[in-house]
Amino acid sequence: MAFVQLVALILLLLLITICSVAAEQEINKQNTVAAIRDNTQSSKISKLSLQGILQPAHVAFDLSSRPWNSKGTGNIILQQPSIAGVDRMTYSQTEEKVSLKGKGLDSEWLVPLTQSRRSISERRRQATETSANLEGGLITVGGYYTNISVGGQDVYVLIDTGSSTLAVISSDIEGRTNGIPFFNSSSSTMISCSSPQCQSNTCSSSLCQTNSCSSNQACCLNLGDKSGCFFNLQYGDGSGASGILFEDNVSLSGMAAKCSIGAIVNDTKGFQVGEALGILGLAFSRLACNPTCITPFFDELVSQENITDIFSISLSLSSGTLVLGGIDHSLYSGPVNYVPMENRSSNTYYIVASNGLSVDGTVLNETDGMMAAVDSGTTTLVFDEATYELLRSYFQSHYCSVPGLCPSAGSNTTWFSSNFCVVLDEQQLQNLPSISLQLKNNVVLSLNATDYMVQVQQSLTTGPFALASNSSSQVTTATDGGKSVRCLAINKLQGLKEISGLDMILGDTVLRKYYTIFDRQNSRIGFALSTNDVND
Template sequence: MKFTALCLASMVAASSALLRVPMKKRSDEEFLANRREVVAARANQLTDTGDVVINNYENAQYYGEISLGSPAQNFEVIFDTGSANLWVAGKDCSSTNCKGHPTYDSSASSDYVVNGTTFDIEYGSGACTGFLSQDTLNVGGLTLPEQIFAEITDASGMGVGYKVGKFDGILGLAFDELAVCGDPNDGGYIPGCVPTPFGRLASTGLIDEAVFSFYLGGLTPDFPANMTGFPGELTLGGIDEDHYTGDLAYVPVSKAGYWQITVDSVGIDGTDFSTADTREAIVDSGTSMLVGPPDAMDQLADKLGAKKMSSTGEYVVGCHKDLPDIEVTIAGVDYSISSDDYMLKDGPICILLMLGMDLGPEGLGWILGDVFMRKYYTVFDMDQERVGFALAKASE
């Protein structure tokens, strides 16, 4: 389960390379408009280098262009560290499910190879189903022939979030073990059954290191006049030192699959809202908020003087309030998230970019989503199974 609050025909020659994926940011204004639409819908129901522009869905789900097939068919996908599969809408996805999204047409590609294995995946925001296919993948100018991915035939489980979203699919960047295929209702999932795009970039030598790094752009100074926001960048194959200040501090992955790490504490003014049973966290570019245990998040919000909206589970507070930093301590290093980072204005009321969610057993309590990653440049090192953090430079 994924936790979240939402081409050339031949192989490029192996060479030393950093693959840079520029990232664009969806505006807060658009996020708020779509948030209202989602709430209304729920109420009614009760060495080569390459560049890909990456946008932000709901101010958090950063997406950019890839292509599949020969000739290329282009899609915008979320680059998601909280999952490991690649999927896009297939031509058999109904207009009700996939209206407004481009769909992959296998008959239009000379490189297509049939697979047909059942694909069924569930995210925190919903589920989607389809089947596996094989074709040429291009990301940022680098080409991976024979990449296995999923064609989605039913995205109804993703709900209105997919309908109003500007992403067409997801490209997972978690460990290969998290990639799945099969039907959970018919024999169960088969973990690790699909070689992931990033794993193949590393194993084929298209990038020097199995390392990628996220720099997430923020809002422009003239917001809301300029709604686009600063671009960010995903670097595949290494680190861009121009995007952070100071030194990177690394922490080991505690359990490979998700990018899971151990945190020392999550607190405000010395009050720790984590416990001995909830000190595992996932670093997840596909989640917009800081997510924690429901009771802990209620207590944290109460400490901030926020109120919980029963209809949406959101925490709101008056924008005039002067709120303290949230401190996340990892391997003895304190990472502060200021109110400017975790408050989103909606008129005179501010929404806290926090969510309470029960993430399951084994001590897993927290998700450090984009509200954290926008503040801290984040390095994911698959070879050494570690994650690094450094203060991100201000967007320019």
């Protein structure tokens, strides 16, 4: 009996020791993660608050390309980012922890790139889907925007499926001439700092950067004699916007809802895209906490207009269509292939699972559980560094006959390097392979060379793929005889996998080929071949 008790005591002590070691290892792991993330402060996505990542928070990718400055260097025009990277991301703080979840050759071949509220009518009405035209484009501005009406006044907003907040620049702030006059509008109602809608205990949030708090610790912003509920949108490239929350009537293509809107009083360089003076986030509500949580516009539209909880997007190079409440069958051909959303329990981003990447049928990486975000706010197809390097290595091992793809004598620069485009003729373009993305449910998204090597006009001087203003004289001869300037619409993002858990982001490079259905009602994403002319 004594022997049995001794054995039991030894086993108990061993169990306590194991638990203690495990706890210490977990603490060391968290410290290591904190150190790694702290060391990424100079990376493309380092502008994220470490507190926002390590504390209970969501990391919302809003990865839109931004215009780049140009700089001439001899016969090759270098394009260097005016901000830290071509992409941006936002994060929103909530009470639960997230569970995610851009070339110089010494030849003529390379040229440079860049809570539910009442209905307005106090009654629910059955509505069908409606369509809104999209302007902008992948090449010219790096994003797509549409016209909405706020309190009867029209304004363009960027369409973004990687964030959830509707925010528009306020025109009645000193120095502003465009936007919505929220503070002097008879229809807009400011959400005061003392309002129950202004969430208490948000002053401790890293997003609260006003040094003004209410008695119940709500995050506030004081403007003159007004004290409003503060919001703050931050992006990984250093851009951002902040201001005061308002309520107003918002309409889009014949449908309307009363909702919360961020009146932007401060924004950084790079926030505005093309003619857009704001952003319309179409992701789930759990991302709309900045730091006060609001109900996104589309959620309000579903509730107040009684439309189906689904929207779809069709993109071409320079235009597009946003369908709210349904599907427009004229915008695609063939079957719709659906992939389940992988974050159905948390409802944050639109994430689907991928099984890997292949080039002309050769599998480069076949790994179950890879994650891809479907994001209209991302201009290109984005890979984590490891996957991008696999793609580059395979291309340079098999297709060096294509000009500018592989290093040449005296230069290691190719169009897989940073910020250059290439001059190709049609035969050279046809020699490039197709790239296939394998998703769950055996859904394959295939891109051919004309999909991922976008054509850019020599005269283009703005947008993410802008050529330098003095570059036309250097490429005129090269583009004679049926040749064209082509830019690689695939990028890598440093730290993507480590910080977000994502392996890739399916941006506009993919969405302009595939009509994309965001079926929130059934927690799935549908892809079908778009009938848009992608080479317009």
